[in-house]
Amino acid sequence: MTAYSTLRFDAARCTGCGDCMTACAVAKTGSDDPGRSRLRVLPGNTPGTWEAAVCRQCGDPRCVSFCPAAALAKDPETGTVEWDGAKCVNCLLCTVGCAYAGIAFDAAAGHVAKCDHCGGNPACAAACGEGALEWMTTARIYNEVGQDEDLFVPGLAGCQGCNTEIVMRHAMRRIGPDCVLATPPGCVPGMGSVGYNGMTGTKVPVFHPLLTNAASMLAGVRRAHKRQGRDVLAVALAGDGGASDVGFQSLSGAAERGEEILFIVIDNEGYMNTGMQRSSCTPFGAWTSTTPVGERGRGKTQDAKNLPLIMVMHECDYVATASTAFMEDFYAKLDRAIAAARHGFAYLHVYSPCTTGWRFPAEKNIEVARRAVECNFVTLWEFTPEAGLRFTRDPDRPRPLADYLSALGKFRHLGADQVGHLERHLAENVKRLRGLAREPAAA
Amino acid sequence: MHSHYLILGASHAALSAVAAIRMADTDNALTVVAKEPHLPYSPTVLPYVVSGRSDPARIALADEAWFGERKVDVLRGTGVAGVDPVLRRVRLADGRELFYDKLLVATGARPFVPPVPGLSALPFHVLRTLDDALALREAARGARRALVLGAGLIGSHAAENLAKAGLEVTVVEREPRMLPAYFDARAAAIIERRFAEHGVRVLTGATVRTAERAAEGCRLGVENGAGWEALEADLLVVGAGVVPATDFLAGTRMDGNRGIPVDDDMAAAEGIWAAGDCARVASFYGGPPVVGGILPDAVQQGRVAGQAMAGDPGRKPYAGAIPLNTYTFFGHQAVSVGVQDLPGAETHRCGDPAAGRDLKVVTRDGRLAGIFGIDWPFDGGVMWELILRRVDLAPVMDRFLADPQDTARTLMSKLWR
Numbered sequence: 001m002t003a004y005s006t007l008r009f010d011a012a013r014c015t016g017c018g019d020c021m022t023a024c025a026v027a028k029t030g031s032d033d034p035g036r037s038r039l040r041v042l043p044g045n046t047p048g049t050w051e052a053a054v055c056r057q058c059g060d061p062r063c064v065s066f067c068p069a070a071a072l073a074k075d076p077e078t079g080t081v082e083w084d085g086a087k088c089v090n091c092l093l094c095t096v097g098c099a100y101a102g103i104a105f106d107a108a109a110g111h112v113a114k115c116d117h118c119g120g121n122p123a124c125a126a127a128c129g130e131g132a133l134e135w136m137t138t139a140r141i142y143n144e145v146g147q148d149e150d151l152f153v154p155g156l157a158g159c160q161g162c163n164t165e166i167v168m169r170h171a172m173r174r175i176g177p178d179c180v181l182a183t184p185p186g187c188v189p190g191m192g193s194v195g196y197n198g199m200t201g202t203k204v205p206v207f208h209p210l211l212t213n214a215a216s217m218l219a220g221v222r223r224a225h226k227r228q229g230r231d232v233l234a235v236a237l238a239g240d241g242g243a244s245d246v247g248f249q250s251l252s253g254a255a256e257r258g259e260e261i262l263f264i265v266i267d268n269e270g271y272m273n274t275g276m277q278r279s280s281c282t283p284f285g286a287w288t289s290t291t292p293v294g295e296r297g298r299g300k301t302q303d304a305k306n307l308p309l310i311m312v313m314h315e316c317d318y319v320a321t322a323s324t325a326f327m328e329d330f331y332a333k334l335d336r337a338i339a340a341a342r343h344g345f346a347y348l349h350v351y352s353p354c355t356t357g358w359r360f361p362a363e364k365n366i367e368v369a370r371r372a373v374e375c376n377f378v379t380l381w382e383f384t385p386e387a388g389l390r391f392t393r394d395p396d397r398p399r400p401l402a403d404y405l406s407a408l409g410k411f412r413h414l415g416a417d418q419v420g421h422l423e424r425h426l427a428e429n430v431k432r433l434r435g436l437a438r439e440p441a442a443a
Numbered sequence: 444m445h446s447h448y449l450i451l452g453a454s455h456a457a458l459s460a461v462a463a464i465r466m467a468d469t470d471n472a473l474t475v476v477a478k479e480p481h482l483p484y485s486p487t488v489l490p491y492v493v494s495g496r497s498d499p500a501r502i503a504l505a506d507e508a509w510f511g512e513r514k515v516d517v518l519r520g521t522g523v524a525g526v527d528p529v530l531r532r533v534r535l536a537d538g539r540e541l542f543y544d545k546l547l548v549a550t551g552a553r554p555f556v557p558p559v560p561g562l563s564a565l566p567f568h569v570l571r572t573l574d575d576a577l578a579l580r581e582a583a584r585g586a587r588r589a590l591v592l593g594a595g596l597i598g599s600h601a602a603e604n605l606a607k608a609g610l611e612v613t614v615v616e617r618e619p620r621m622l623p624a625y626f627d628a629r630a631a632a633i634i635e636r637r638f639a640e641h642g643v644r645v646l647t648g649a650t651v652r653t654a655e656r657a658a659e660g661c662r663l664g665v666e667n668g669a670g671w672e673a674l675e676a677d678l679l680v681v682g683a684g685v686v687p688a689t690d691f692l693a694g695t696r697m698d699g700n701r702g703i704p705v706d707d708d709m710a711a712a713e714g715i716w717a718a719g720d721c722a723r724v725a726s727f728y729g730g731p732p733v734v735g736g737i738l739p740d741a742v743q744q745g746r747v748a749g750q751a752m753a754g755d756p757g758r759k760p761y762a763g764a765i766p767l768n769t770y771t772f773f774g775h776q777a778v779s780v781g782v783q784d785l786p787g788a789e790t791h792r793c794g795d796p797a798a799g800r801d802l803k804v805v806t807r808d809g810r811l812a813g814i815f816g817i818d819w820p821f822d823g824g825v826m827w828e829l830i831l832r833r834v835d836l837a838p839v840m841d842r843f844l845a846d847p848q849d850t851a852r853t854l855m856s857k858l859w860r
């Protein structure tokens with residue numbers, strides 16, 4: 001399976017200005033007649049709404065199957081359905097194959113015409129000032145990692161839409177099989193990675209330490225292998241509860257000693273596996289089963305502990321935060337963390353929205369993860385002792401916090417005072433990080 | 444030899460089935476039996492091979508690499524001679540025997556030669572295989588006058604190309620108009636006029652009664668409403684329709700030349716499926732089953748058959764045949780989707796026949812049943828989908844009739860989101 005860059009049309013943002021069509025016509029035919037555009041923006045049935053007809057570069061393109069002259073083909077490299085004018089016989093059967101009007105007869109040209117993504121830099125998207133047409137390129141990372149083996153078995157028993165499962169599978173794909181994995185109590189072992197009845201759900205050596213001793217056991221595992229001359233990566237996939245509360249002692253100790261460990265914390269802001277209790281990473285105001293909302297209770301009354309920043313203060317060889325809504329960033333950090341764990345303590349903190357415990361629809365997981373970052377509820381940065389702290393995504397001009405809070409059931413009860421508190425706290429957080437950052441944020 | 448999947452034929456229906464099978468089952472052995480020595484090609488491209496527009500070396504729909512990637516064994520150059528559905532065994536013309544678990548018959552159709560006395564004794568051309576096309580191209584070079592029997596798609600394409608090659612061409616069609624399966628009298632008249640403008644004589648409502656050798660080549664006795672006429676030519680092309688190419692099923696329950704009856708999984712019998720021009724399928728509009736005989740249907744049916752054979756859980760049953768076609772002639776475009784008439788249907792008509800433009804829209808209960816245009820822009824594929832989904836056009840009917848293309852595009856854009 002290959003993932004391709006693609007044009008995305010967001011009907012909600014379209015104003016029907018037609019700039020995209022003019023740009024397309026100019027780029028493809030040299031004429032500025034929008035009628036010659038290969039992309040058609042059309043007034044919707046409700047006034048003020050807009051629709052688009054454009055080639056979707058289908059995975060299993062019917063225009064190609066319907067072409068009797070072998071003039072259409074999907075390019076396996078780019079994913080674009082390419083038209084070969086030298087082979088085309090102008091029979092128009094391709095237009096019968098397309099239910100999107102993605103290929104149509106261009107009377108002025110005297111043959112069919114279709115979108116070719118302008119070779120990877122579509123003029124229409126560049127011309128759209130509204131963000132309604134976007135050239136999405138993020139999928140490239142999946143082509144690369146799609147080749148790597150998934151080191152968990154299929155059918156782990158995570159909740160529907162579980163983000164933690166995504167983090168685990170991606171992280172282990174990159175880490176590869178030469179490792180020993182520790183999964184202290186939490187959702188990671190809970191969904192079956194350590195297995196049942198003597199069967200394991202993980203395709204690498206895995207063990208299930210106590211909440212308290214994951215880091216110290218891994219320290220021993222790494223040292224023992226090293227003594228035998230074997231470079232086996234010591235990896236933890238731990239929850240935020242275990243890491244920030246009862247497991248913190250061994251974590252802090254291992255980090256301070258500079259043990260060669262890759263410690264990945266999957267932060268779903270509480271003990272979601274055991275019934276959604278609060279942890280020290282649960283944010284202010286959030287509902288959990290132990291910070292209930294009722295006559296008097298209004299959710300958690302303390303702010304979340306900033307665990308990744310605390311790890312920075314340990315001067316670890318590598319510390320970073322990541323989100324599954326920003327996969328390329330996540331993978332870049334994974335690579336650096338894996339490298340660092342061969343000479344010191346590497347700590348990766350990945351935010352993981354929990355559909356069950358945070359109360360939002362399963363299909364919204366990545367959207368929630370994205371909004372968390374766009375609203376600065378979560379900031380993306382990395383730290384090394386040499387380079388200091390660096391934002392990997394600019395926290396300037398965040399989206400309104402309400403966009404994030406309103407998406408989650410666990411914040412539904414918040415009063416204006418609580419929202420104000422959260423806003424102040426987040427602003428404070430960004431300010432503190434800025435103070436630590438040595439260089440300007442990446443673009 | 445044994446193959447889990449065995450596919451007879453190597454054209455649209457077969458290739459589409461191969462792709463569908465391999466989506467769901469990458470492992471079990473798959474063998475394709477192709478009668479012709481060539482790489483797979485489309486019969487639809489053949490008129491363009493005759494005219495020289497298509498290079499026969501560049502028309503392959505799939506090459507060795509395509510089959511290799513899909514782990515398909517291709518037996519080329521030998522046809523199927525018999526099928527034993529009880530033993531699940533196929534006999535090839537060269538005597539080899541193949542056993543299968545699941546068999547797809549996708550052998551398409553062969554030309555129908557009308558039972559005109561004397562015809563079979565004459566040298567004539569048909570157009571179904573690449574070899575036919577190469578022979579006709581060669582014959583056209585030396586010929587002066589051509590007679591084409593049949594003004595369906597094959598005959599019409601052949602006539603146009605022969606005229607463009609400089610021949611004096613006469614077309615004889617038994618029905619009262621050209622392309623009777625796809626266009627009504629008013630639309631066909633526009634097409635017929637274009638043929639006349641380009642010097643092609645089209646005799647409709649005319650039946651060939653006799654055929655004999657003549658000094659030049661052949662002489663046909665043609666009867667029309669007005670009487671008899673003798674036509675002579677040095678090149679005779681028979682494009683009088685097709686019959687399913689299923690002779691090798693003689694003696695089985697699927698015998699006969701009316702197409703192999705199949706259900707909505709394209710299943711014909713225990714362990715046997717059929718798709719494309721050789722299958723008899725349900726019509727989308729109800730009524731008696733039909734043999735579609737068009738390329739889009741061969742692709743769709745091949746896909747359904749492949750999915751059913753591989754047990755693909757995501758498969759959707761075949762929705763029923765909807766006649767549709769595109770026809771380009773002398774630089775003009777005709778598109779036909781759906782049926783000309785249904786009980787209780789309404790017909791909306793506009794256009795400018797004098798200028799050669801025409802649009803006919805057939806609706807029933809606010810739903811599209813058919814749309815037919817000449818040099819009138821609309822997207823056949825979008826219209827097909829509107830029919831298949833029985834989309835209610837009532838709220839936008841006026842707009843649809845005024846501007847079918849953009850109105851339908853708007854509807855589809857919304858439906859797909």
Ligand SMILES: Cc1cc2nc3c(=O)[nH]c(=O)nc-3n(C[C@H](O)[C@H](O)[C@H](O)COP(=O)(O)OP(=O)(O)OC[C@H]3O[C@@H](n4cnc5c(N)ncnc54)[C@H](O)[C@@H]3O)c2cc1C
Pocket residue numbers: 091093451452453454455456457476477478479485486487488489490521522523524549550551552570571596597600688691718719720721736737738739741767768769770
């Ligand atoms: C000149 C012409 C113009 C056309 N124009 C159009 C058009 O404009 N639009 C449209 O929709 N359709 C058109 N068609 C029809 C279209 O080509 C067919 O509907 C389509 O090709 C059917 O595909 P199929 O796979 O069912 O069969 P076919 O394409 O006929 O393929 C049959 C395959 O089976 C093989 N075969 C046959 N007998 C045997 C045997 N005994 N053993 C093994 N293999 C065998 C053949 O070699 C071939 O590979 C046209 C056809 C012709 C001839």
